[in-house]
Amino acid sequence: MTKRLIEEWLPIAELGEESMRERRSMTALPPIYYLHVWWARRPLVASRAEVLVSLLPADADRKTFMHMLGIHGDPVAAKKAMEKVKRTGIRIDNPYGYDRAFQYCPSEKEEFWLLEEMGKLGIEHPTVLDPTAGGGAIPFEALRLGCTTYANDINPVAVLVQKATYEWPAKFGRAVLDEYQRLVPVFRKRLEERLSTYFPQHQAPDQLDCTYLWARTIHCPYCAGKVPLAPNWKLAPDGTGVKVVPHLGDGPGDASRQCSFEIVGSARLQSEGTVKDGDATCPFPDCGRVIDGDQVKVQAQAGDMGEQLFSVVYKRRLPTEYTKNREAQEREVGARLPRTSPRR
Ligand SMILES: C[S@@+](CC[C@H](N)C(=O)[O-])C[C@H]1O[C@@H](n2cnc3c(N)ncnc32)[C@H](O)[C@@H]1O
Numbered sequence: 001m002t003k004r005l006i007e008e009w010l011p012i013a014e015l016g017e018e019s020m021r022e023r024r025s026m027t028a029l030p031p032i033y034y035l036h037v038w039w040a041r042r043p044l045v046a047s048r049a050e051v052l053v054s055l056l057p058a059d060a061d062r063k064t065f066m067h068m069l070g071i072h073g074d075p076v077a078a079k080k081a082m083e084k085v086k087r088t089g090i091r092i093d094n095p096y097g098y099d100r101a102f103q104y105c106p107s108e109k110e111e112f113w114l115l116e117e118m119g120k121l122g123i124e125h126p127t128v129l130d131p132t133a134g135g136g137a138i139p140f141e142a143l144r145l146g147c148t149t150y151a152n153d154i155n156p157v158a159v160l161v162q163k164a165t166y167e168w169p170a171k172f173g174r175a176v177l178d179e180y181q182r183l184v185p186v187f188r189k190r191l192e193e194r195l196s197t198y199f200p201q202h203q204a205p206d207q208l209d210c211t212y213l214w215a216r217t218i219h220c221p222y223c224a225g226k227v228p229l230a231p232n233w234k235l236a237p238d239g240t241g242v243k244v245v246p247h248l249g250d251g252p253g254d255a256s257r258q259c260s261f262e263i264v265g266s267a268r269l270q271s272e273g274t275v276k277d278g279d280a281t282c283p284f285p286d287c288g289r290v291i292d293g294d295q296v297k298v299q300a301q302a303g304d305m306g307e308q309l310f311s312v313v314y315k316r317r318l319p320t321e322y323t324k325n326r327e328a329q330e331r332e333v334g335a336r337l338p339r340t341s342p343r344r
């Protein structure tokens with residue numbers, strides 16, 4: 001079999017930086033991310049690179065490869081320039097000098113180049129199969145490269161995500177968007193009818209609760225305290241987070257021992273995480289023992305894990321004098337404590 005490009009070369013530093021860049025803004029991720037959450041989506045630029053570098057012969061032109069990826073400059077130099085900005089405080093406009101790579105759609109000429117290169121390997125048409133495609137980043141990019149693409153997943157939710165991400169748009173074009181927009185209010189109305197009792201919006205329309213943050217819980221095998229599990233208690237990059245307040249009850253052995261929570265405004269005031277590398281740490285100061293990961297698993301497998309609501313993230317409308325007419329800037333995000341006492 002003829003050697004492929006991936007066996008000789010992979011511009012890992014450039015791909016690493018361009019992948020970081022793709023994910024840097026949580027409000028401007030690639031559009032397919034907003035269709036449905038998937039927990040293990042790979043960056044699009046890395047997915048495109050993976051497909052292309054595996055198909056192309058080892059002697060394929062590397063510059064054309066980079067251009068087809070959408071890397072139209074030197075992301076490694078741009079990263080260095082940004083580090084300098086951080087050190088010196090002297091701002092520069094766009095250190096990359098080109099759009100984020102995933103925004104670039106390979107041209108027809110480039111698709112033709114891929115066909116020609118495949119032809120050199122005796123392959124008439126590039127075909128890609130992703131048997132465990134999850135959120136579909138790899139097939140999405142394979143399609144954008146013009147490949148015949150097959151995707152699969154054991155999880156029906158992933159399959160539905162895949163269909164909506166590329167199969168229906170490829171088959172029906174714009175009609176999918178029209179149908180989506182028609183269905184969104186219908187779906188929202190049905191959802192609201194069924195769920196509004198459980199998620200009341202006490203302060204609507206000025207403040208809307210958006211996300212309920214729950215921690216799984218176990219019972220400490222040494223002191224019987226209910227331990228909320230979280231690797232850290234950070235809620236936002238500005239230092240907003242959670243302080244865990246353990247209530248000791250009658251001391252170790254009292255099964256009513258549990259924690260309440262406070263929202264704090266600086267990282268210094270946040271509690272230490274209660275789980276690391278699978279092991280938990282009991283937050284009750286009169287115990288404080290490490291709970292081995294195997295013990296955590298035993299409780300989970302026995303169905304003894306509980307859950308505790310520790311915070312609700314909301315969006316609040318800013319007073320008009322602070323707004324700049326853009327929807328994104330009209331609401332600020334904050335966190336509050338749950339209103340009711342924690343469930344046992
Ligand atoms: C890491 S995710 C794939 C992510 C994907 N490459 C992306 O970038 O969006 C792995 C996927 O493999 C699927 N999977 C695991 N075992 C499988 C099996 N036996 N057959 C098919 N799919 C499977 C899982 O449901 C999951 O969606």
Ligand SMILES: [Zn+2]
Binds near residue numbers: 220222225288
């Ligand atoms: Zn304990």
